[in-house]
Amino acid sequence: MSETVADPSRRTWIAITCGAGAIGGAAVAVPFVSTFTPSERAKAAGAPVQVDISAVKPGEKLTVEWRGKPVWIVRRTPEQLESLKKTDAQVADPNSDRKQYPTPDYAKNQHRSIKPEVFVGVGICSHLGCSPSDRFQTGSQPSLPDDWAGGFLCPCHGSTFDLAGRVFKSKPAPDNLEVPPHMYLSDTVLIIGEDKKA
Helix, strand or coil: CCCCCCCHHHHHHHHHHHHHHHHHHHHHHHHHHHCCCCCHHHHHHCCCEEEECCCCCCCEEEEEEECCEEEEEEECCHHHHHHHHHHCCCECCCCCCCCCCCCCHHHCCCCCCCCCCEEEEECCCCCCCCCCEEECCCCCCCCCCCCCCCEEECCCCCCEECCCCCEECCCCCCCCCCCCCEEECCCCEEEECCCCCC
């Protein structure tokens, strides 16, 4: 029967090797784990955007970028606001009850905005992510009904939205245009991407 005699120097080398392996593993893991934190560029991309809307005249639209999305700011005329009463019965979700793009409580109204004359909405169709185009002119036009009251047309599949971003019935888009979180710092300056509740 042979008896194995432990070599003390061998034990020392095994302990040193294990310790070095643990330190090396930690050294590799720290940079790897740090890649999960967002970069400064990513943080900036998700940051709120401050916009001065003082130069936007009634009937005009300003587009800004927030989180890589186009956000429309439309200053509606009194006539355009009045047209929303007419489209109430024609849109699929007049009260913005659908949950795909939850509408903030402060925009759950006929005009879908904090200030009736200013609409703030993400310019991406809820169907396949196309960008609708402005069709503010009223009346008969190609791809639009004869009684068109103004709004937006997605040219890809024909979805139409009124001037509050509400999708008309029987269209491919399943939901209204998204209203992003926003708030006013003054009468002419708003922040997109932040509100008092956020």
